[in-house]
Amino acid sequence: MTPTIPGFDYQRVQVAEGIALTTAVGGSGSPIVLLHGFPQTHLMWRDVATDLAADHTVICPDLRGYGASDKPADPDGTAYAKRTMAADIVTLARALGHERFALAGHDRGALVAFRAGLDHPTSISHLACLDVLPTLDMWQVMRGTNAAVGFHLYLMAQPSGLPEQMIAAAPDAFFGHFLDIWTHDPDAIPADIRAAYLDACRHAVPSIVADYRASARIDVDHDQADKDADNQLDMPVTVLQQDWGAALGFDARALWSAWAPKLAHTTVTCGHFMAEEAPAQITAELRKLVDR
Template identity: 65%
Template sequence: MTLAIPGFDHLRLPGADGTELAVAVGGSGSPLVLLHGFPQTRLMWRHVAERLAGEHTVICPDLRGYGASDKPAATGPEVYAKRAMAADTVALAAALGHDRFALAGHDRGALVAFRAGLDHPDTVTHLGILDTVPTLDMWKVLHGVRAAVGYHLFLMAQPPGLPETLIANSADSFFGSFLDAWANDPAAIPEEVRTEYLRASAAAVPSVVADFRASAGVDVVHDQADLDAGSQLAMPVTVVQQDWGAQLGYDAAGVWQAWAPDLDHRLTRSGHFMAEEAPDEIAAALRELLAR
C-alpha cells in the first residue's frame, strides 16, 4: 500500500497532454508546489510539507513517470522533457485554482522547477532548488574520472533497450544503491519508506529511464536555446547544495548566478536527501525564500 503524507488529501489531478498526476495537498495559505527527486516519490517531502502546511497550501505531486502518476509511453523525446513536466506542474496548480505559485524541487524535480521558472516566469513567483545544477551545466562539469559519480546519467542516456533491461533485472539493487550512497544519515529514510521508494521505482523503470534520457537530449536543446537567448530566471531563487562544486572542480554558485540574478546560494552539511535528512533547515530556507 502506498504510504501517505499525514494530514494531506491525496488526489488525482490533470497535468498536461492528458497525463494525470497523483498529488498530495494540505495546509492553507499561498500555494507552494514541491517536486520530488530520484529515486523517490512525493513522500520525500513528508517532513517539510508538514512544517510548511501551517503557512501555505502545500502541493506535492508525483512527477509524470514516477510513483502513482501516469507513465505515458515515451513515443518521442518530448514526452519526458522537463518542459512537459513543467507544463504538468502549471496544469495541476491551475486545477486547484492557482494561476501563480511558489515552486521548489529536489534533484529531478529541481530540473523540472528550473524549466518551469524559465518557461512560465509569470506563473512561478519564487523558485527553490535542492542539490542539482541545470542540465546543460551538469554535462559540462561531469568529465574525467570525477564523472564516475554520475555513471547512471550516462547509462540511461543510451538508446532504448539495454538500459531498461539492465535496470529492470536488478531494480532493487540499482535504485537502492543511490539511497545507500547519497544519504549521510541512513536513518532519515526508514525501512518502510525505502521499501516504498524501491517498489515505486521498480514499477517505473521505462519512464524513469525516459526521464533521464531526455536530459541527455531534448532538455539540453531547451537549455541551450535559453542560454543563447540570454534567458534568466526572473524570480527570487534559493539554491541549497552539498559542496559538489569543490568535489567536481567547478564553481556551483557561479553556475547558478549566471541563470539567477536574484540568487541565495547555500551549502549544507546534509546528504543529498536533505528534505528528509535536514527538514528543519530546508523548511527554514524555503520560508526565507518566500519572504523575499
Template identity: 70%
Template structure:
C-alpha cells in the same frame, strides 16, 4: 504510503495523463517537486511544516510514484512537458501563481517552470542539482564516475531499461545508500515505498533521464541566455570541491536574484535536515 494529513488527488494534465497529487493547508501556494529515486513522500517533514500557513501541493512527477507513466514519444518526459504539468496542477486547485521547490530531478522541472512560465512562479528553490547544461559540462575524467547513471540512462531505448529491470532494487537502492549520510533519515518503510514505486517505473524513469541528454539539452541551449527573474534559493552539497567547479557562479548566471549556500548533510536533505530546508523555503518566500 502518503503524507499524513494530506489528501490525495488525481489531476489530469492533458493527453490522458493524470498525476497523483498530495495537498493540504491554506494560504499562498507552494508546489514541491521530488527527486530520484523518490516520490512526493520525500517531502513528508517539510510539507507538514509548510502546511501550517501555506497551501502545499506535492505531485508525483509524471513517470514516478503513483502518477501515470505514458510511453515516451520523444518529448513525453522533457522538462518543458513536466513544467507544463506543474502549471496545470496548480491551476486545477485554483492557483495561477505559486512558489515552486524542487529537489534533484524535480529541481530541473522547477527551473524549466520558472523559465517557461515566469509570470506564474513567484519564488523558486532548487535543492542539490545543477542546471542541465552545466551538469554535463562539469562531468569529465574519472570523477564523472559519480554520475554513471546519467550516462547509462542516456543510451538509446532498450539496453538501459533491461539492465535496470534485471536488478531494480539493487540499482535504485544503491543511490538511497550512497547519497545518504544519515541512513535513519529514510526508514525501512519509506525505503520500501521508494523501491516499490521505482521498480514499477523503470521505463519512464529512464525516459526522464534520457530527456536530459537530448531534448532538455536542446531547450536549455536555446534558452542559455535566459535567466530566472523571480527570487531563487539554491542549497547543495559542495560538489564543486570534488568536481572542480564554482557552483555559486554557475547558478548566478542562471538567476538574477540568488541566495546560494552549501550544506553539510547528504543529498536527500529534505529528509536528512528538514529544518534546514523549511528555513530555506520560508526565508525565500519572505523575499
C-alpha cells in the same frame, strides 16, 4: 499499505490528455508546490510539507513517470522533456486554483522547477532548486574520472532498450544503491519509506529512464537555446547544495548566478536527500525564500 503524508488529502489531477498526477494537498495560505527527485516520490517532502502546511497550501505531486502518477510511453523523446513536465506542474496548480505559486524541487524535480521558471515566469513567484545543477551546466562540468559518480546519467542516456533491460534485471539493487550512497544518515529514510520508493521505481523503469534520457538530449537543446538568448530566472531563487562542487572542480554558485540574478546560494551539510536529512533547515530556507 503505501505511506502517505499525514493530514494531506490525495487526489488525481489531469494535466494533459490521458495523463493525471497523483497529488497530496494540505494546509492553507499562499501556495507552494514541492517536486521530488530520484529515486523517490512525493513522500520525500513529508516532514517539510507538514511544517509548511501551518501557513501555506502545500502541493506535493508525483512527477509524471514516477510514483502513482501516469507513465506515458515516449515514442518521440518529448514525453519526459522537462518542458513537458514543467507544463504539467503549471496545469496542476491551475487546476487546484493557483495561477501563481512558489515552486521548490529536489534533484529531478529541481530540473522540472528550473524549466518551469524559464518557461512560465508569470506563474512562478519564487523558485528553489535543491542539490542539482542546470542540465546544460551539469553535462559541461562532468568530465574525467570524477564523472564516474554520475555513471547512471550515462547509462540512462543510451538508446532505448539496453538501459531498461539492465535496470529491470535488478531494480532494487540499482535504485537502492543511490538511496545508500547518497545518504549520510541512513535513519533519515525509514524502512517503510525506502520500501515505498523501491516499489514505485520497480514499476517505473521505462519512464525513469526516459526522464534521464531526455536530459541528455532535448533538455540540453532547450537549455542551450535559453542560454544563447540570455534568458534568465527573474524571480527570487534559492539554491541549496552539498559542497560537491569543490570535489568535482567547479563553482556551483557561479554557475547558478549566470541563470539567476536574484540568487541566494547556501551550502547544506548533509547528504543528497536533504529534505529528509535536514528538514528543519530546508523548511527554514523555503520560508526565507517566500518572504523575499
